[in-house]
Amino acid sequence: MAKTQTITLKKTGSSWSSYDEALADIHSAISDTPQSTDDYVGNTLPHVPTTSATLDVGTQTVTEIRVWTDAEYTTYKDGITSIETDVTDALTTAGWEITDTVI
Numbered sequence: 001m002a003k004t005q006t007i008t009l010k011k012t013g014s015s016w017s018s019y020d021e022a023l024a025d026i027h028s029a030i031s032d033t034p035q036s037t038d039d040y041v042g043n044t045l046p047h048v049p050t051t052s053a054t055l056d057v058g059t060q061t062v063t064e065i066r067v068w069t070d071a072e073y074t075t076y077k078d079g080i081t082s083i084e085t086d087v088t089d090a091l092t093t094a095g096w097e098i099t100d101t102v103i
Contacts, residue, residue, distance in 0.1 A: 004068075005100065009061070015060070026062065033086060049066055
């Protein structure tokens with residue numbers, strides 16, 4: 001069965017004008033977290049199966065929708081387990097609001 005993951009990201013004080021600008025800021029913020037995330041940014045993010053990625057300029061909200069097979073999602077989660085909490089905590093501390101739902 002497929003899994004649909006929806007991630008929303010907002011940052012206090014952001015003024016992005018395009019999705020690409022927001023994505024660059026997101027990648028930069030992740031890169032600024034501990035060294036263990038370098039592999040995640042460089043190797044995992046480019047291979048994530050993003051079905052839809054948008055920026056609502058008015059609300060400054062990035063929404064990414066990813067559709068995974070069960071096996072793909074398990075591999076993805078296994079690959080980020082050791083850094084997921086650290087990255088989320090660092091981004092939250094830096095003013096990011098992140099919501100990640102999977103159905």
